[in-house]
Amino acid sequence: MRHVKWTLLRKDDDGINAIGFLPQAFELDPKDEYLSVNWIEHGPGDRVTRIRDSVWGIRKARPSIGGGGKSRYAIGNVGKVKEVCLRNSVRVRITHEPEKNNLGHSGIRRLPREDLTLLEALADDAFTEMVANSDIPLEQPGTS
Amino acid sequence: MSEQAYKQPPITEAVIEIRFATPNDDATIAKASGDFKSHYPQEDAATNVAIQLYLPTGMEIKTMAQTLEKKGRRRSSMDQTQLVLLWPDNFVISQLAPYPGWDAFFERFRRDWEIWKRGIGYKKISRIGVRYINRIDIPLSGPLLEYERFLNIYAYLPESLGPVSSYAVQAQLPLQEIGCKLTLSSGLVPSPVLRHVSFVFDQDIAKEETPPQNDDEIYNLLNEIRVKKNIVFETCVTDEARRLFNP
Amino acid sequence: MTELIVNTRAANTVLSSSILGADIVRQIGKLGSKSSTSEINIISTDNAVEERLFDALSRVKRLTAMVAMHLDAAWRQNLFSQLDGLHDPAEWELDDEPVKESSFATFLKAIVEIRPERRPGLGLSQAGHLIAAWTTGRDRLTIEFLPNDQVRWVLSRYYDDEPVRIAGQMAVSRLVEQLAPYEPARWFCRESKSDLPAG
Numbered sequence A: 001m002r003h004v005k006w007t008l009l010r011k012d013d014d015g016i017n018a019i020g021f022l023p024q025a026f027e028l029d030p031k032d033e034y035l036s037v038n039w040i041e042h043g044p045g046d047r048v049t050r051i052r053d054s055v056w057g058i059r060k061a062r063p064s065i066g067g068g069g070k071s072r073y074a075i076g077n078v079g080k081v082k083e084v085c086l087r088n089s090v091r092v093r094i095t096h097e098p099e100k101n102n103l104g105h106s107g108i109r110r111l112p113r114e115d116l117t118l119l120e121a122l123a124d125d126a127f128t129e130m131v132a133n134s135d136i137p138l139e140q141p142g143t144s
Numbered sequence B: 001m002s003e004q005a006y007k008q009p010p011i012t013e014a015v016i017e018i019r020f021a022t023p024n025d026d027a028t029i030a031k032a033s034g035d036f037k038s039h040y041p042q043e044d045a046a047t048n049v050a051i052q053l054y055l056p057t058g059m060e061i062k063t064m065a066q067t068l069e070k071k072g073r074r075r076s077s078m079d080q081t082q083l084v085l086l087w088p089d090n091f092v093i094s095q096l097a098p099y100p101g102w103d104a105f106f107e108r109f110r111r112d113w114e115i116w117k118r119g120i121g122y123k124k125i126s127r128i129g130v131r132y133i134n135r136i137d138i139p140l141s142g143p144l145l146e147y148e149r150f151l152n153i154y155a156y157l158p159e160s161l162g163p164v165s166s167y168a169v170q171a172q173l174p175l176q177e178i179g180c181k182l183t184l185s186s187g188l189v190p191s192p193v194l195r196h197v198s199f200v201f202d203q204d205i206a207k208e209e210t211p212p213q214n215d216d217e218i219y220n221l222l223n224e225i226r227v228k229k230n231i232v233f234e235t236c237v238t239d240e241a242r243r244l245f246n247p
Numbered sequence C: 001m002t003e004l005i006v007n008t009r010a011a012n013t014v015l016s017s018s019i020l021g022a023d024i025v026r027q028i029g030k031l032g033s034k035s036s037t038s039e040i041n042i043i044s045t046d047n048a049v050e051e052r053l054f055d056a057l058s059r060v061k062r063l064t065a066m067v068a069m070h071l072d073a074a075w076r077q078n079l080f081s082q083l084d085g086l087h088d089p090a091e092w093e094l095d096d097e098p099v100k101e102s103s104f105a106t107f108l109k110a111i112v113e114i115r116p117e118r119r120p121g122l123g124l125s126q127a128g129h130l131i132a133a134w135t136t137g138r139d140r141l142t143i144e145f146l147p148n149d150q151v152r153w154v155l156s157r158y159y160d161d162e163p164v165r166i167a168g169q170m171a172v173s174r175l176v177e178q179l180a181p182y183e184p185a186r187w188f189c190r191e192s193k194s195d196l197p198a199g
Helices: A047-061 A078-087 A116-126 B026-034 B102-120 B215-236 B239-245 C019-029 C049-065 C073-086 C101-114 C172-182 C190-195
Strands: A002-004 A009-011 A018-021 A035-038 A072-076 A093-096 A105-109 A127-132 B011-020 B042-054 B064-076 B082-087 B090-096 B125-139 B168-175 B180-189 B196-207 C002-007 C121-124 C130-136 C139-146 C150-159 C162-171
Touching (some): A018 A127, A035 A047, A047 A072, A078 A093, A078 A116, A116 C150, B011 B102, B082 B102, B125 B239, B180 B215, B196 B215, C049 C073, C101 C172, C162 C172
Antiparallel strands (some): A002 A072, A009 A018, A072 A127, B042 B064, C121 C130, C139 C150
């Protein structure tokens, strides 16, 4: 799972509704060594609970996200991510990099910078599920 | 002469300026600016620094510089196309493209002039000016463009010198019928449109000698200037240019 | 916000607020008047986030005015609405970059040349480059507008459920020519959205 802000969401005509992700949503920042993601399966519970907990972990690590707003989370299958990258001649490593406030934090390493066709493939083929930040309630103390 | 309604008028900016014989102070300008808030929500404080360098000829080697600073306010609409600039000795209404037509522009001036006068009161007027900046974007179909096909104002050079890569011309003419002075400027400018060459055509028409002081005469003068401005414009462009404004 | 206008022009013409007006005065100044003449654009001296966003938006809206005669009113209105949405202070993060004027200038050149009937959904890269995206069924075209009249684009076209992905980077003047083999009408024209089958 990766947090994608409104500016990096793909929108329909006239920019009204978010319909997916721009390739730039998976582009490495110049200062980053890897693409920051969250490993949903890390936590306990059913899928809905894991997604919720993952969002809470990301929010704890990045308090500016908060609840509400227009951002989304891109969800992709690990196997599919690797497959998509391999088809583009890139062998990535997905490593678990837990942080103090976000135990599910992980990284996609060896992603080439500026390979736009690969980024497009990730946006179109690999990260195919979208969850709205506003659909996940704020964490209450003692919930997780 | 009525204003020819073009589908795509080449006007990039239209300005009406009233200049005063004596300046207002900063506090008065700041307060007056507040009166325009509902029409121009965005406000920026502005400082205009004028630097004049005097480079004497002859035996003197001393160069003098004079710095004049004045503070004013610029207010704009949210889409940045309508502006009012309030300086100590200037009241300026500006309209960027898309140009809504003279009637709408003039009505806006009247409305804002009333607001200004309510706040400031009467001040002797020293100059009334109207300026229209046009940019004529001409599609390029080859390596050379015969600009004389589109414009009747341009730099004329002997053919033996070869093609021109850039030029700028300026002329000042009296408009005796309305007691004004016309400053005409034209030249090549960088084009913001791909595969086009752009020419600016800038008219500034102003009355500095005994400008009107009451509203009716001011409005009459502005309408007279507008008529003249249209005549000058139509005289300076060709039918081929007009086809660009009416695609 | 405090702004500084540096004006070294002899005050014998009406003040212009536009970029073009300043350029004209520079050109006329080169004709050889005795005093040094130039008008320079306003300079912002404050940097609070909201003011920064507002300034960036103001600059690109003024830039749009330079070519507004080539855009229809609905296009311009939607463009401004989307730009405002991309610069919503409530969604802004501190390390985000507002839209760069140079990127927006490239965008305007592309849009005035292509004149797409369909208005794209807009995005903004981390570096402040405007992104325009069109989607027709499963087919996608994404163009990132870089400074200095450069563009970076990628498209996905589906043929029998198999995607073909092509990317490029070049001068904006070559964009139309480079997209031509991939039937760009599929994204730019209104009829194509409903008439052509999804890939």
